[in-house]
Amino acid sequence: MTAPDIETVVVGAGLVGLAAARALALAGHDVLVLERHAAIGQETSSRSSEVIHAGLYYPPGSLRAKFCVEGRRLLYEFARETGVPVARCGKLLVATAAADCARLDALAANARACGVKDLASLTAAEARALEPELSCAAAVLSPSTGVIDSHALLVALEGHLRAEDGNVVLNHAVEEIGIGSDGTFELSIASGTQAPARLTARNLVLAAGLGATRLGTRIPYRPGYRVPQVYPARGHYYALASKAPFRHLVYPMPDSGWLGIHLTLDIAGRAKFGPDLEWQDGEPSYVFDEQDGARRAAFEAEIRRYWPGLPGGALHPAYVGVRPKIYKAGEPVADFAIHGASHHGVDRLVALYGIESPGLTSSLAIGAHVAGML
Template sequence: MTPDIETVVIGAGVVGLAIARALAVVGHEVLVLERHGGIGQETSSRSSEVIHAGLYYPPGSLKARFCVEGRNLLYAFAKENGVPHVRYGKLLVATREDEIPRLDKLAETARANGVADVVRLSAEDVKAHEPAVSAVAGLYSPSTGVIDSHALMVALEGHVRAGSGSVVLETRVTGLGIRDDGAFEIVTESRAGSEQRTVLTSRNLIIAGGLGATELGASLAGQAGYAPPRTYPARGHYYALEGTPPFRHLVYPMPSEGWLGIHLTLDVTGRAKFGPDLEWQPEPSYLFDDQEGARRARFVEEIRRYWPDLPEERLVPAYVGVRPKIYAEGEAPPDFTIHTEREHGRARLVALYGIESPGLTSALAIGDFVAKLFGK
């Protein structure tokens, strides 16, 4: 029996849409299934929207490779498709003398990753770039920028639909199976108008479900002993800065244990926000809470390490993002995890886990990588 559709992608976040676009470009008939009423309503729409340069990631890792490749692809795609973006540049600052060795190590990592434009800054150089910032040393990354993530996803969806693809919203995948002939069976429930259960089949399947990827992957475990990585939701809060910010660049503190710290970013209109913090959760929660002002106090303390004159009264709650981490609190962050037949024993199945930062930057590179796994 011929499958209903050639290729199904589960998840219409930025990575799922980028994969669908790349497959459509090489001629696949693609169907993207999304459980929410709009594209990118989980991790993809609740980030810092930063186009990373590739400073942090271990040389040779998928994160390093896809970030550097994806950065260049993303700038080109944004320009060609009219997606708002700004190449602000970023200051990564050391606020204490004991942070300087780590700063220099990151400069070495950047060069090893092929990021050749990073410039070492003295305290005076930092002041020249950003007079409001206090630091003993810094790195300047001119290729770091920001992008309108929603406009990006709309453009990617447009490419999918312009090819031989479609995106179906409000359709939750509730079950996965494999027929005797090797085709995938996908059980869905649609909330469009009324609850409707449907079973469709596909020749190829990509799981790009973000926070839901572990559950989906577990339902298609193949060879004995395979289990998808566990997902640990990690909540991050953002505060916005009211009024005009005194900054022309993004400003980042030194990272620690896989967390980039509470950094300053500017959106494409020049508005400033700070975050995210890092709060491990048993279940995803988008509730912005600040019991008795403790969270705000922590933000103020962290921000004043590099911006001593922060006017606290201008900080206002903005939004909360939840990242699909595949490591527990206290563990070392792993690389992007992309499972193929070698890991799970199923032909024509690709499952992606733990695609958090720099997932937005890496999306187009990940899309091209997955498309090549299938060929045409």
């Protein structure tokens, strides 16, 4: 048996890929991360709300619930230890009409069943005492919700990986994946105009986000296994031109798998609103489409349900994020899919699909879980 070139390859240098690579390196693996873009975190990881979620929305016992609650704890600890900017500003989940109060109570009960123990139910007057500009019928305060500098987090994870002698190679796209007779993974890797290179690895982690299905289908599995299909969904974000009169994040009631047009604050206290939900066909686009003013008007209408004092013309385009969902529009929200040999029958392969929100919050917990699987 010929020794492989590298012990463990992670495909994808987003937050989850880097978190998995760091956890594997800390566990003693020789790790190489391959990233097709020119910088780390160029897809989902750098175009999110940057929120550390408490774990309110997910079914008890699901991977989303488990990893969100555990990941939140790990993420605050990691930020404190490494100096990554973070703010535990808290969030108000609001019922903007009396008809929504029962759903608000149900969400609070769901969160407690997931292990979120610090929620406080507020009357409209109590919520306005915290945020005088807020309009609502009732609210739930989540004090452990916060925001983090996702770019600094990416850099810190890469730094930890390199400190353990791991490495990240940019501008290298995995094109094909084979499996040798001895079970070694054989990767064909493209880089610019150069001829494809060949690399072998004992272990393989696919954390490719939007490209996960394309890569996953390159591998021969046992009969009956189907690679989850990724369905890209765009979300636009608007920023506020002036300082926001809020200290907490504000979220309306969710609509199925969409959390609504929410107000978030970055580390500097600047406000942004979004994302909306726009399903994509084919290659996703990051171009901000205002739809001749229709999108801005829709945002303003949604925001004024909980902030009626939003000034006219105060929103300006910020950015577009694309989430790698593994369910179609109208289908039930799917859980994270983290597939090992028990799913697909391939030893020493871990493939991750549908790692969207709360993926940032869950990243360190998912990384530890992946390392445990290998």
